[in-house]
Amino acid sequence: MDSAPQQQPPVEFETDPSRYRHWQVSYDGPIARLKMCVDPAGGLRPGYELKLNSYDLGVDIELADVVRRMRFEHPEVRVVVLSSGTDNVFCAGANIHMLGMSTHAWKVNFCKFTNETRCEMEDATAFSDQIYIAAANGTCAGGGYELALACKEIYLQDDGNSAVSLPEVPLLGVLPAPAASPASSTSAGSDATAPTCSRPPPRASAASGPRTGTSSTACSRAASSSRR
Amino acid sequence: MKRAQAVAAAPVALLAGERRGVTLGPITPELAARARIYRHVELSWDNEARTAQILVRGPSAADVAIVQAGAAAIHAAGDQLWALRAFRELDDALLQLRTNHLDIGLVLLRSAGDPAQVLAHDAALAAAREHWFANEVLRHMARVLRRLDLTSRSFFALGDVVGGRAPAFAGCLLELALAADRFYLLDDPSVQVGLSALNEGALPMSHGLSRLAARLYGEPDKLEALLAGPRALMDAEAADDAGLVTVRLDGIDWDDDTRLAIEERSSLSPDALTGMEANLRFVGPENETSKIFARLTAWQNWIFIRPNATGPEGALSLYGKPQRPQVRLEPRLVSPAGERKQSWSAP
Numbered sequence: 001m002d003s004a005p006q007q008q009p010p011v012e013f014e015t016d017p018s019r020y021r022h023w024q025v026s027y028d029g030p031i032a033r034l035k036m037c038v039d040p041a042g043g044l045r046p047g048y049e050l051k052l053n054s055y056d057l058g059v060d061i062e063l064a065d066v067v068r069r070m071r072f073e074h075p076e077v078r079v080v081v082l083s084s085g086t087d088n089v090f091c092a093g094a095n096i097h098m099l100g101m102s103t104h105a106w107k108v109n110f111c112k113f114t115n116e117t118r119c120e121m122e123d124a125t126a127f128s129d130q131i132y133i134a135a136a137n138g139t140c141a142g143g144g145y146e147l148a149l150a151c152k153e154i155y156l157q158d159d160g161n162s163a164v165s166l167p168e169v170p171l172l173g174v175l176p177a178p179a180a181s182p183a184s185s186t187s188a189g190s191d192a193t194a195p196t197c198s199r200p201p202p203r204a205s206a207a208s209g210p211r212t213g214t215s216s217t218a219c220s221r222a223a224s225s226s227r228r
Numbered sequence: 229m230k231r232a233q234a235v236a237a238a239p240v241a242l243l244a245g246e247r248r249g250v251t252l253g254p255i256t257p258e259l260a261a262r263a264r265i266y267r268h269v270e271l272s273w274d275n276e277a278r279t280a281q282i283l284v285r286g287p288s289a290a291d292v293a294i295v296q297a298g299a300a301a302i303h304a305a306g307d308q309l310w311a312l313r314a315f316r317e318l319d320d321a322l323l324q325l326r327t328n329h330l331d332i333g334l335v336l337l338r339s340a341g342d343p344a345q346v347l348a349h350d351a352a353l354a355a356a357r358e359h360w361f362a363n364e365v366l367r368h369m370a371r372v373l374r375r376l377d378l379t380s381r382s383f384f385a386l387g388d389v390v391g392g393r394a395p396a397f398a399g400c401l402l403e404l405a406l407a408a409d410r411f412y413l414l415d416d417p418s419v420q421v422g423l424s425a426l427n428e429g430a431l432p433m434s435h436g437l438s439r440l441a442a443r444l445y446g447e448p449d450k451l452e453a454l455l456a457g458p459r460a461l462m463d464a465e466a467a468d469d470a471g472l473v474t475v476r477l478d479g480i481d482w483d484d485d486t487r488l489a490i491e492e493r494s495s496l497s498p499d500a501l502t503g504m505e506a507n508l509r510f511v512g513p514e515n516e517t518s519k520i521f522a523r524l525t526a527w528q529n530w531i532f533i534r535p536n537a538t539g540p541e542g543a544l545s546l547y548g549k550p551q552r553p554q555v556r557l558e559p560r561l562v563s564p565a566g567e568r569k570q571s572w573s574a575p
Contacts, residue, residue: 030236073249
């Protein structure tokens with residue numbers, strides 16, 4: 001993070017399911033369920049806490065491994081349902097404290113890797129018939145919404161709490177994370193996410209999701225629970 | 229879940245082959261003080277010279293025989309298949325360079341092996357791509373090569389003879405040379421390059437062009453002549469005439485000319501040429517993905533070093549703190565001292 005590989009142990013990109021700290025994967029025939037359960041104490045570097053399913057490079061290394069193994073090791077899977085295993089939040093995006101502590105080079109490499117990983121999700125949908133569906137059972141903030149955007153369809157839980165929030169719009173005057181936006185105009189374009197990218201609202205609730213184009217469908221908690 | 233079940237049940241024309249998964253075993257490299265040595269790939273680095281080298285060894289005759297035996301044999305080889313193992317190793321080497329070797333600005337790409345074997349390998353693999361596993365292997369190769377395209381370091385491909393070992397820049401390994409910012413080729417009878425079916429677009433760049441089309445952008449006659457020509461090896465002079473080579477050097481000039489080029493590039497900061505090189509790598513049309521990566525470049529060079537974001541009173545620096553960020557509306561071309569942290573400074 002800081003100037004650091006000299007002071008910190010080098011980052012290793014190879015992992016396997018027995019070592020995952022942040023993701024749970026289960027298989028049921030053609031359907032795989034992928035739950036994001038980020039361990040707050042599992043940051044790749046010391047000095048920040050991965051609250052609210054926020055991610056750092058370590059979280060994304062595991063996600064990239066999941067997506068790759070899904071294609072090679074589980075060719076029977078047709079649909080990957082991506083949801084959160086953390087209460088009330090789907091994903092809060094890149095961890096801001098991690099970004100604040102990081103050097104320019106670290107931020108660049110982190111963002112590039114997350115971007116490539118989301119492109120891998122879209123690549124799997126396009127070329128391996130493994131379709132990613134976001135079951136957003138909580139708030140999607142910033143890059144968390146970008147993670148959902150990498151899925152072909154987005155379902156947002158209509159519980160009065162779940163929402164799409166784009167804090168970068170008022171704070172930085174830019175769209176959320178640099179990651180994943182290809183989804184907005186490619187795979188998910190037919191699901192009305194594309195207009196989101198032209199002028200996204202700072203916050204859209206589940207009820208307003210389909211209207212504003214931030215989600216494919218809003219589901220009640222009971223409905224989304226019973227569907228799982 | 230109803231929706232997931234409906235999507236899963238939707239009819240789709242799946243590729244052929246038994247849908248039996250292939251376990252991806254570890255590719256654990258042997259670690260040396262200045263090298264990571266994989267089975268088919270070797271990454272080495274020189275911190276003082278600020279250069280690294282990636283050497284990729286081409287397929288052996290036995291590797292080619294497996295692929296030529298057909299889709300079932302390719303599937304049976306699993307994660308030990310040369311094309312999968314070598315490109316997984318290359319992927320890991322690139323990620324290591326990006327994250328753990330921040331001071332290295334120049335990467336030398338070398339290949340070794342028999343270029344004729346690479347062409348035979350590619351022809352057999354391309355013929356098997358209607359099998360789901362062969363398709364996955366090819367898609368993976370394409371993603372790894374895109375990772376190379378998107379790595380913000382300079383790449384020089386060096387096609388010389390090292391220790392009596394000729395390069396194997398043919399077919400899928402020629403993609404390394406085509407992805408490089410410069411391709412130096414030794415004019416020597418033992419040095420040959422060649423195109424395979426995989427150079428025609430099976431391993432596309434982020435913006436959809438093949439690397440061959442990007443290399444010959446604006447020279448459609450040369451591209452058409454190459455695509456219409458035989459999938460055979462050519463010598464250095466023919467490769468140069470075809471437009472594949474940046475600099476062709478004879479044995480007398482090789483050492484001095486490449487040394488000067490390497491030292492010249494190494495004297496600059498690691499990402500000094502990123503923007504210019506990206507422009508040249510991604511010539512031609514843009515698509516959604518290339519636009520996003522272009523936007524990422526804007527983030528790299530603008531958002532993350534902008535005072536309103538990462539300055540002492542910037543929004544990122546003050547996130548979670550009681551103070552409000554101070555947004556300055558006037559353009560500030562010169563950042564206040566100390567707000568841009570760099571791990572490398574010019575000598």
